Amino acid sequence: MKPRTMWTVLSLLVVGAIALTGCGQALPTGPMTIRLWHQEGEADNAKQYVEALAAAYTAEHPNITFEVTNPGDTELLRQDFQTAALAGTPPDLLWTVNDHAGPFTTADIIVPVDDLVDLGLYADGALAAVDLNGQHWGVPITSGNHLMLYYNKDLVPTPPATTDDLLAMTDDLKAQGVTPLAYNQTEAFWLVPWLGGFGGAVFAEDGVTPTLNTPEMVATLAWLKQLKDEGIVPPESDYPGADTLFQEGKAAMIINGDWTLGAYKDLFGDKLGVARIPTVSATGKPPAPYTSGKYFMVPAGLDEDTQAVVVDFIKFATNQANQLDMVSLLARLPALKTALEDASITADPYLAGSADQMVAGVGMPAVVEMRCNWDAMKPEMLAVLSGDKTPEDAAAAMQSAAEACLLTLE
Amino acid sequence: MDRLLAQLLPSLTETLGTIVFIIVATALIELIVYLVIGRIFKSRHLLVWMLIAPAAVGLAILIVYPLLWELRLSLTNMSLRRFGDKAQYFWVVCAAGEAPKGLAWLTECLFKNYADVFRMPVLKQVMFLPVFLRTVAWTGVNVFFHVAGGMGLALLLNRPMRGRGVYRALLILPWAIPQVIAVLAWRGEFHYEYGYFNIILTQLGLAPVEWMSNPLANFTAMVATNVWLGVPFMMVILLGAMQSISGEYYEAAEIDGAGGYQQWRHITLPLIQPVLTPAIVLGTIWTFNNFNVPFFINQNELESSDILVTALYRAAFEYNRYGFAAAFAFVIFILLLAYVLIYIALTGTLKESTR
Numbered sequence: 129m130k131p132r133t134m135w136t137v138l139s140l141l142v143v144g145a146i147a148l149t150g151c152g153q154a155l156p157t158g159p160m161t162i163r164l165w166h167q168e169g170e171a172d173n174a175k176q177y178v179e180a181l182a183a184a185y186t187a188e189h190p191n192i193t194f195e196v197t198n199p200g201d202t203e204l205l206r207q208d209f210q211t212a213a214l215a216g217t218p219p220d221l222l223w224t225v226n227d228h229a230g231p232f233t234t235a236d237i238i239v240p241v242d243d244l245v246d247l248g249l250y251a252d253g254a255l256a257a258v259d260l261n262g263q264h265w266g267v268p269i270t271s272g273n274h275l276m277l278y279y280n281k282d283l284v285p286t287p288p289a290t291t292d293d294l295l296a297m298t299d300d301l302k303a304q305g306v307t308p309l310a311y312n313q314t315e316a317f318w319l320v321p322w323l324g325g326f327g328g329a330v331f332a333e334d335g336v337t338p339t340l341n342t343p344e345m346v347a348t349l350a351w352l353k354q355l356k357d358e359g360i361v362p363p364e365s366d367y368p369g370a371d372t373l374f375q376e377g378k379a380a381m382i383i384n385g386d387w388t389l390g391a392y393k394d395l396f397g398d399k400l401g402v403a404r405i406p407t408v409s410a411t412g413k414p415p416a417p418y419t420s421g422k423y424f425m426v427p428a429g430l431d432e433d434t435q436a437v438v439v440d441f442i443k444f445a446t447n448q449a450n451q452l453d454m455v456s457l458l459a460r461l462p463a464l465k466t467a468l469e470d471a472s473i474t475a476d477p478y479l480a481g482s483a484d485q486m487v488a489g490v491g492m493p494a495v496v497e498m499r500c501n502w503d504a505m506k507p508e509m510l511a512v513l514s515g516d517k518t519p520e521d522a523a524a525a526m527q528s529a530a531e532a533c534l535l536t537l538e
Numbered sequence: 539m540d541r542l543l544a545q546l547l548p549s550l551t552e553t554l555g556t557i558v559f560i561i562v563a564t565a566l567i568e569l570i571v572y573l574v575i576g577r578i579f580k581s582r583h584l585l586v587w588m589l590i591a592p593a594a595v596g597l598a599i600l601i602v603y604p605l606l607w608e609l610r611l612s613l614t615n616m617s618l619r620r621f622g623d624k625a626q627y628f629w630v631v632c633a634a635g636e637a638p639k640g641l642a643w644l645t646e647c648l649f650k651n652y653a654d655v656f657r658m659p660v661l662k663q664v665m666f667l668p669v670f671l672r673t674v675a676w677t678g679v680n681v682f683f684h685v686a687g688g689m690g691l692a693l694l695l696n697r698p699m700r701g702r703g704v705y706r707a708l709l710i711l712p713w714a715i716p717q718v719i720a721v722l723a724w725r726g727e728f729h730y731e732y733g734y735f736n737i738i739l740t741q742l743g744l745a746p747v748e749w750m751s752n753p754l755a756n757f758t759a760m761v762a763t764n765v766w767l768g769v770p771f772m773m774v775i776l777l778g779a780m781q782s783i784s785g786e787y788y789e790a791a792e793i794d795g796a797g798g799y800q801q802w803r804h805i806t807l808p809l810i811q812p813v814l815t816p817a818i819v820l821g822t823i824w825t826f827n828n829f830n831v832p833f834f835i836n837q838n839e840l841e842s843s844d845i846l847v848t849a850l851y852r853a854a855f856e857y858n859r860y861g862f863a864a865a866f867a868f869v870i871f872i873l874l875l876a877y878v879l880i881y882i883a884l885t886g887t888l889k890e891s892t893r
Binding site: 203207211236237365366372496504506507510513514525532533536 | 753
């Protein structure tokens, strides 16, 4: 490129950048590196998508480069961010799940976004999941993040509508040498939908008092144990294990999140079915998976320039064009209202199915007390599955662990 | 090429900056030591002081300072709600309210975190003592197998044979693989559906084992992995010691009619003792403090597989009990210190070398 042309392009870019930010603060023109932490995996292309977004922004603003890092997984992102914030070297921007807002606001290490972007542009359901103490602590990127039932149409022509249907069809599948259902048995995130189906919830009405030692929890744990004992689910299965079984056609159905819809669509094509998790026959209630989404969270203590760039990047990443891009690449539901109404979503059977399950979901609590519930549920759920504890004992232990944890928060 | 350089340059300048800083700081330290010790005190040991100074300063910054910081942290109530600057000393809290008197003041105010280590669950359900006993069992079993396996292999290798170098290289291979990678590979082998062990078991007509959710099976998996990782170290150390034993002893023993076991018992074992003892002490401490194996093999975070250090990690970084975890860390530190002191006193190991 000749120098003159380059100057023209550069000045156009600068003018464009100023026009884009509108009346907001002008972006710094000096070189700058933004450290972005996210928790997206490689398998469903989401990691690549985050990196591509950052690269696209750099293409428009050559002085701004990104250091895009995944600390390992969602849990590690939370731990590492807390540690980094304590050490005074937090990253400049987070791409993460809503319930991190609880610990992060409690520790005062992120800032509210109400004054940074126009939140009116985003779907209310997505915003509700980061609404704490009357302020919003994240800018939504996606809606949903909910679990649903995927099925392989070769093996299961019609998905089970109720748990009785599910139990009725399993012998046939087992006779074919196929595991009827797979799911990640190591995380309580997969327990929560069933708890809703049995009519329970992890918190009382006030949203902060744990209610884990309930008949509904006992019924849920007993149901999970029954699934395992009757060979409906694999005896032992973590996330990649369940995922592989389904992908290889060795499991007929899987309960997995909306984040993997894109990958399954690519793999199965027409053979993929998406449905709600079967209604619990004993109660007649549909399971209620947690809904939230992915969010940008802004760490506390950023200098003015960095914050201006970060906010501009957030607006860029969630503009109409990029949101629709994300829908087509990752098959996740967008958070921008105008994007949600786009025909590419309403006309797509998979995305429509995903949206249908989302309606049955409940917003995932973002309060810090939820951490205590997660930490209390996981070991006890595993103890029931391995036969070390009865559902009754486990539910009681969950409650006492959650209560002890609440004390340690103080 | 340009792109690569552009990516490398920032990290290179960062590294270079650090190196320059270290050089300048070292020079500065030497200058100060020279002026103070050499010029003001005119010490005869100036060179000694100057040689020790940089290392001493480094240790002070990297070890002593964090230790003091940790001690301070262990006396505070730092948690998520009292994060960073919001953390307070317990005694401040107690002084403000109605402070209990006497012993209760110690356990409820000053050393509350230390008292909590012994009277509250260190994780969700499990108390300190079971975790401690499990750690001792874990250490004992591992070190036993490390020494036994290492000794056996070293004895096999410590004789003339063809391809000894090849065997030795193969046997120390586990040591050459980064530990985390090796452990994650092993965890894959314990997978219920796709793991090596369950496939073998099913082929043999046995029932597959739930390595990740059954507490005993998970503990066994941990021990198996760590034995595999630890044997090469012992083998290398013991083989080195055995090779330094002069062949004349064995010849003399053979003339006297001593058998293989007697030779091992009365020649090999006593002569490798000076090497064996520190190797066992080190192995014990490493195993006691081994984080990678128990943490990564225990994918389901079973509390029944946690040893002290992994429980400590969970208390601090998963459950955010920072003040408590600092106290917990000191308790573990004191236990290890006591072990080392007792061991040294009993065996008199260090007396030889310091004479």
